[in-house]
Amino acid sequence: MNVIAKSALVEFWNRQPSGLPQKTARAAMMEWYTTASDARWDHFDDLKKTFNSADYVADGKVVFDVGGNKYRIVGLVAYRTKRIFVLFVGTHGEYDRIDVRAL
Numbered sequence: 001m002n003v004i005a006k007s008a009l010v011e012f013w014n015r016q017p018s019g020l021p022q023k024t025a026r027a028a029m030m031e032w033y034t035t036a037s038d039a040r041w042d043h044f045d046d047l048k049k050t051f052n053s054a055d056y057v058a059d060g061k062v063v064f065d066v067g068g069n070k071y072r073i074v075g076l077v078a079y080r081t082k083r084i085f086v087l088f089v090g091t092h093g094e095y096d097r098i099d100v101r102a103l
Helices: 006-015 020-038 044-050 092-096
Strands: 002-004 061-066 071-078 083-091
Touching: 002 020, 006 020, 006 083, 020 061, 020 071, 071 092, 083 092
Parallel strands: 002 083
Antiparallel strands: 061 071, 071 083
């Protein structure tokens, strides 16, 4: 899958406090990015085999639990074109304050 845009992940981990929190966020985001980039999903069932904790929300939007449920990524997954458009990256707490359907 082509992840658009990795820069959203980089911006997120750069917002974290320097030191261990930033390194932890970077490692979690890069693990998700590498796994998602290497994937070739044709439908949500394929995605669930890779990320079993992912949840389909609506209109192609999928919520990914990242870093042991510490972070969230919301992506618009286009199976036909093999793309994931990153709509939101944040902590679990930040995710709780947004309306995913409105993204």
